Amino acid sequence: MTFNPLQERGIPLDRQLRNWRELNVDPIDPDHSDPYTRCRVIAMNGIEVEAVMFSHQFARHCPDPLVKQQLAEVRYIEAQQQKVVNWLLPGLASVLETTLAYEQVAVDLTAWVARMEPDPYLKQAYQFGVLEDFDHLYRYANLFEMIEHRKAEKIVDGLTEVMPGRPTYLHHRHPIDNVRAPYDRSVTEPISKLHALTIMAAEQQTMNFYMNVGPTYMEPIARQLYQEIGLIEEEHVTHYESLVDPGETWWEMLLNHEYNECYLYHSFMETESDPKVKAVWELHLNMELEHLRIAAELFKRHDGRDPEAVVAPYLPAPVTFEPNKEYVRELLATQIDYTTIGTGYVQEMHERFEKLQASIHGGEKPPSELVIDENRAKSGREYRHQTEGEHPVASLRGIR
């Protein structure tokens, strides 16, 4: 059954505003809910934060007072949606627990997108990035065991493995090597535009999260690890945002944003196991259909083109959270030693990379290495959770 969001009727904008009682949603159960429900909540929060921030940027570049008012009206609803979505997270979860879930989102969402992406250059960008967030999960899992005396497998529920990826200290690249080449908006598949927006938004919220929660820790190693990985998330935002064609007009970008919101709410509505959360996805989808209609009207009027010429005629297959263990293992076995040079990839270290490495590490071990050393000293071994056997890279089988 195909679903064309441009042909569907949503909730009129003047009926989308919610009162305090409606905004006060029940959070998901921290102990008994599906870990992938939490992943969908986190991913969708990233999308709503991007919707709000994008609309602010648009407004700051928009001289037309009527369009500014229209943007403000829709944006206020996006802000309410963000509140509802992010407030589904339970207050009981610690910051580190939520951090593990953020990295699980980065691993399983990026791996899924990499599997589905039709363009080989874009696919490579996702395959490259996923091995880094996979390693972050492992570093944070060791911190979690050390300072909270708990195991990450309880959080990721064995759906995602926890073991070394591309070592975090090697993620610090020269900034110019984080800039990829964009897709061409006139020839790329519509699904590729949606993928790029989704992963960019997810990485952006991770960057924002670490930059704010990092200093709330008292333990020096925790403060340091959030600094280090927070900087890498900045690199990831640079990496993914540069995939988007900068030649898209503001109207086209708005259209793509609203279309992507429809796509993700529809996807999550189709795949959600928690009925209360599913009801939120369904309600928000019906709001987004109206946002999309408004964006399409603006696009027709100001861009002068037909929206159908830019977005997909019907929604692609739903974005699905599911284990990607074998896929990630295959990438570990083949791409672990990749780094970037210019807009491409190489397996050898190059001068610009080595120079940046020397400057940032200053001849010392970075926090991402210290956290493993410290946990080994404290727990007698490092923390891993390998459900599918030995590490695919011999040199990372390590001391168990």
Ligand SMILES: [Fe+2]
């Ligand atoms: Fe939204």
Ligand SMILES: [Fe+2]
């Ligand atoms: Fe990460």
Ligand SMILES: [Fe+2]
């Ligand atoms: Fe990341």
Ligand SMILES: [Fe+2]
């Ligand atoms: Fe929206």
